[in-house]
Structure formats: structure tokens, C-alpha cells
Amino acid sequence: MIRLDDLALFVRTAALGSFSKAAREVNLLPGQASAAIGRLERELDIRLFARSTRSLRLTEEGRRYLPFAQDALQALRDGFEGMRGDAGVLTGTLQIAAPSDFGRNLLLPWISEFRRDHPGLDIQLLVSDQVADVFRDPVDIALRYGQIDDASYVALPVAPGNRRVLVASSDYIARHGRPASLDELSAHNCLQYRLRGRAYDRWSFPAAEGARLVQVAGRLVSDDAEVVRRWALAGEGIAYKSWLDVSEDVAQGRLEVLLPEVQGEPTPLNLVCPHRRQFSPAVKLLHALVEERCRRLARGI
Numbered sequence: 001m002i003r004l005d006d007l008a009l010f011v012r013t014a015a016l017g018s019f020s021k022a023a024r025e026v027n028l029l030p031g032q033a034s035a036a037i038g039r040l041e042r043e044l045d046i047r048l049f050a051r052s053t054r055s056l057r058l059t060e061e062g063r064r065y066l067p068f069a070q071d072a073l074q075a076l077r078d079g080f081e082g083m084r085g086d087a088g089v090l091t092g093t094l095q096i097a098a099p100s101d102f103g104r105n106l107l108l109p110w111i112s113e114f115r116r117d118h119p120g121l122d123i124q125l126l127v128s129d130q131v132a133d134v135f136r137d138p139v140d141i142a143l144r145y146g147q148i149d150d151a152s153y154v155a156l157p158v159a160p161g162n163r164r165v166l167v168a169s170s171d172y173i174a175r176h177g178r179p180a181s182l183d184e185l186s187a188h189n190c191l192q193y194r195l196r197g198r199a200y201d202r203w204s205f206p207a208a209e210g211a212r213l214v215q216v217a218g219r220l221v222s223d224d225a226e227v228v229r230r231w232a233l234a235g236e237g238i239a240y241k242s243w244l245d246v247s248e249d250v251a252q253g254r255l256e257v258l259l260p261e262v263q264g265e266p267t268p269l270n271l272v273c274p275h276r277r278q279f280s281p282a283v284k285l286l287h288a289l290v291e292e293r294c295r296r297l298a299r300g301i
Contacts, residue, residue, distance in 0.1 A: 008081075012038060068129060096139065097143070101225040102145075104226055105245070144270055145267050145269055158268075159268060162265040162294070165240070166262070170256060174250045181259070182205060190218040193221075205264065206263050206266070211265075225241070254267060
């Protein structure tokens, strides 16, 4: 008989690519994890992993069996949640990953409101600009900027029309002037964002003949989008930010949009998860809330 713990360990080992990492999550020794997988392989009479001293990878049989194992575990979780209370009462734990700026300044208060409406729900929020892998990381859903082209993910649009805008504080504009064209950005201190070790110093703008790339330079670079926004608020330079991240600052007069006639790079926001079965009632309600709030902010683009 297949043990549920062995099945869950198989799913996590496949996600993490390591017996030791999967074992650590459930306070087991690597040898115990390996033995559990071996036990599952004997029950199924198939080889799930190809092992060597340096690598661990799924076999073809393991890849084919993985979605069935994931569905079985999710069905059990759904059944458990359905037995925990009234159908209209949300319970359980929802793990969410979000970009730093959006997560801290917009999503955080929305989640607090969501929790007040659903006190039986536990929420774990991971705020980081490192892109969460919803297959490997311990998250149920992730909010992500950018176009989702990977067919292995399921994505729900949250703010499909969101774009980047050029912004600066009135203090910076008073001291350094307002650029009259994209060409004049080279004469300004442009606040740069770094991701995976690469600074984005070529800003993209849609054009009839294709994207126009503008080379920018500046003395301040950060791998945290919230830091870039704070530098802009402090008058340190010009930022090229998602409208969602700076809309409140613009509305309150803390930042000004530069070159409003220039269309910024599309930066759609999506809610991403690895499987449609994870669109639980909690996920659906949270998606509806975030989409509605983002729709209000998008009106100012």
C-alpha cells in the first residue's frame, strides 16, 4: 500500500532535485528519504529517479507519474479543507510570493483586509524580487510582472494593461531639469534595478518599428525595486517603474510622471500557480480582490 508520506516526499524531491533538501523539510535524514522513495518505487514497480553520486533526476516513468501524485495529494488537501467548516468559511494556509515594491506597498494592506474578512485563513507572504518558482518553492501562488509565456504555468491576469512610467520627484526636477525627450535621459542620473546580477541600464520603450532601447547611466543601483522607488522619492534620480508601484506617489504629488506622451514598456501583472486545481476558493477570492484594486489604479495610466 502506498504511504501518503512517501508520496509527498516524492513530490518534494522532484521539485527540489535532492533527497537531502526534501528530507530537511520534514526533519528526516537523507537516507530515510531515499528509503521512502525506494519503498514507493517497489509499490509502483517503476523507477522514479535516476541516481548518481552527483545528480538526481526524474526518469521518464517518474515524469509521467508526478502529475498523478500531485493531483492525489491536492485532492486529499481539498477534501480535508472541505471538512473543516462551512463551505463559505475559508480555512487552511495560503502561501503567496510577490515582488518587493508591490508586495510591501499595495498587497500588504489588501491582505490585511482580506484576513479580517476571512479570519480562519492563515497567510504566509514571501516578498522578494527574486522570481519565485511555484514548482520548487514553498508557495501556492505568485504575483509576477511580465509576460507569462511558459505553458507549464497557469496564469490569471491581474493588471494586463499595466506599463512602466518615467518618474522623478519635484526636488530632482528643480535641481536637474525635466528631460524633453528620451535622448535627454543620458544627461540624467537614472536609478537602475539589478536582477540576477544584471543591471537594467537599457530601458525599453515601444515604437512603431519595434522596441526602442535607451542606454541610461547612474550612480545608484539596487536589486530591490522598493529601494529604487525610495531613491526616486528622495530626489536621487529618475526611475522607470511599474505604474502600479508609483501610482499612489503620483496621486499624492510625491513623484511626477516625465514624458507622459511616451508610452512605457508593457508590464502586465499576473497571478501564477502550477496547476488549476490550486485555484481554491481562497485563491479565487484573493485574485478578485487584487484585480479589482489594480483596476482602480490602472485608470491613471
